[in-house]
Amino acid sequence: MTHRFRLTLGQLNPTVGDLSGNAALARKTWEAGRDAGAQMVALPEMFLTGHDAERLHHNPAFQRDVLTHLKTLAEHCADGPALALGAPWVEGMQVYNAYLILQGGKIAQRVLQHSLAPRSHFDAGPISGPYMVNGLRIGSPIGADGWESDVAETQAETGAEFLLIPNAAPHLRGAMDRRLNHMVARVIETELPLIYLNMTGGREEQVFDGASFALNPGGRLALQLPAFDDAIAHVNLERGPEGWQIAAGSFAPQPDAPERDYRAMVVGLRDHVAKTGSTQVLIEQAEGNDAALATAIALDALGPENVRRIAIPEEGRVHSTLHDSLAALGAGVSTDAFAPSLRGMMLQVLADDAGALLITPQNKTVATMGPAPVPRDDFNPVKDLYQSEVQALCHWRNETHRDWMQGPADAALPVLELSPKDSALDGILRILLDDNGSVDDCVAAGYEGQTAEEVAAQIATRPSQNNRSAPGPRLTAVRAPFWKA
CATH class of the missing domain: 3.40.50.620 (HUPs)
Known part of the structure; x- marks a missing residue:
């Protein structure tokens, strides 16, 4: 029975649509893991294609190119650690968000995403059970699967000994605390150690902020990778009398808001x-x-x-x-x-x-x-x-x-x-746009009613303003405007 397992994490920055470049980055990370004596090398969700390449995932020619690159990667990584990475997976007419385990020169195992994010262009797959690498049974809820309890609990009930959650999560205010809270909940529910592996890099409005981390049973933080920076980290898991534990690693300082x-x-x-x-x-x-x-x-x-x-x-x-x-x-x-x-x-x-x-x-x-x-x-x-x-x-x-x-x-x-008037305008906009509030909420907060009504009227006539303006990094979550609620 396996008592030690070394996992190499690639918190990295793929480019949407650049299959060759992303595959080369995967090979480089795999070679680093091989040289470090890892049993498995893990990359984030949708790493091969880059995240949010919806216009490409349903293109048959692109789908064939994805499969070709996966097979070539598997052949390159035949002698050494398993390589796990995210990519679209086609079965019949269905296209899934998948996590694929390349081992022994082939695509040996695959996990399909079950819980879809809002506006996802993928099909929902069945809940996948754990996969085995060098005797260790690993469960991998993909992206949104990690935010719900059913997938992780099912994988734990069917024999998973450890959870690896690949994700492509962008920076939004407060997102890091929300992620940590959700992952602690998965650890408490399953009583399993967990690694959350996130992507880095920017694409138009989305900036993936990395900051991957590891949790031991009980929710104790065992590892924290830097925010926004690429990182390759080698993580050791050890099995003792109380089950699997993640050996303590480095804790990168995290930036303030x-x-x-x-x-x-x-x-x-x-x-x-x-x-x-x-x-x-x-x-x-x-x-x-x-x-x-x-x-x-x-x-x-x-x-x-x-x-x-x-x-x-x-x-x-x-x-x-x-x-x-x-x-x-x-x-x-x-x-x-x-x-x-x-x-x-x-x-x-x-x-x-x-x-x-x-x-x-x-x-x-x-x-x-x-x-x-x-x-x-x-x-x-x-x-x-x-x-x-x-x-x-x-x-x-x-x-x-x-x-x-x-x-x-x-x-x-x-x-x-800024003038007091400018500061008041921002306060009203925060209530109406960020908090999905009303004019009455603005008045309750101490703002002048007529001004709040004028601002609300201006917003209501321009619901698609954000879509027409130049792209730029999104820092706040998109909310349904109050006039559409």
Whole structure:
């Protein structure tokens, strides 16, 4: 009977649709596990395809490519530890979110997701029992399966000795505490040790924040990987008189709430640039906290050499840090005659000519209460921040520097203070949008009734505003607006 088991965890950042690149990353992780004497190497949910590739999963040609890459991976990993990773799995007309165990040169075992997340494009599979690797019976609730009790309990009742939960969970405020609470509940219910393995990296609105962890029976934390950073960790399980236990590992410091939001925006911008084939960004130098914070985010994400800034002073002449051809294009152009949409088009032309991604910072307060945006191929890193939150993060960045920041350590962002009216507007918007509250709730909270009614009316006329604006990292959960409740 097995008394020790070494598991290598790959908390990593796949790219949607890049089967070859993701398979190469899986092979590299498997080789690290093999060299460390692991019996199994585990990667997160939907790792081979990247998460949220719904437009690809139902494409027959893509499905065939997925199977080809899985078989090639299995052959490469024939001599050494088992490799477990997430990928779509097709049976007849059904497409499942699956966790596949590659061993002995083949796809040896598979687990299908049973509990689907809202708006999932997969089919629900039956509850899968545990699979065996080197004598250890492992249960793997996939993603949303780990948030409910039935899958984990069924796997425990059918012989699982340990739970490994692969996930692709994005950063949202309060999400880490919710995850930990759900996983502790699974441990208490099953009396089994558990490892929660999350993905890293950004894709448009989603930023997967890693922070994988391990829990022993009773809910005691045994391991904590860093938030937002890629990590490969070797974890030892040992069987004693009281059953399996996870040997104590390292505990990476976890960022506080402001740093989590800021880091999510940095990673979101960094990966959007990289995964869309760009290397640089262009941002207009303008007054205001939005531009200041977005510039700091860009510098920290990409480094000063990859951030191009263009200044349009009040006198109306364009001065740019771009190359001469761009400066010539902008020279002598008066901005007074330009509508905002034409000004945006001019910036987009400048960015396209430089081969850079255009950054158009606009906070959630302005986006909600102002005119509808003009769709462009740009990116808005402060999209999910109210104006008061932008101001607070400007102050935070001025006081903070971390090793992962590529911008200047002595940041000195110019911060414009908000008026009481602006602060009240944010308070009303939080109640109406974030808390799904009503005008009466705003009045009960001390806000002026007429102002709350005017804000509510403005929101009600623009329910699809968020979908039309430029993509940017999401920091808060999407809620049904009160007028649709």
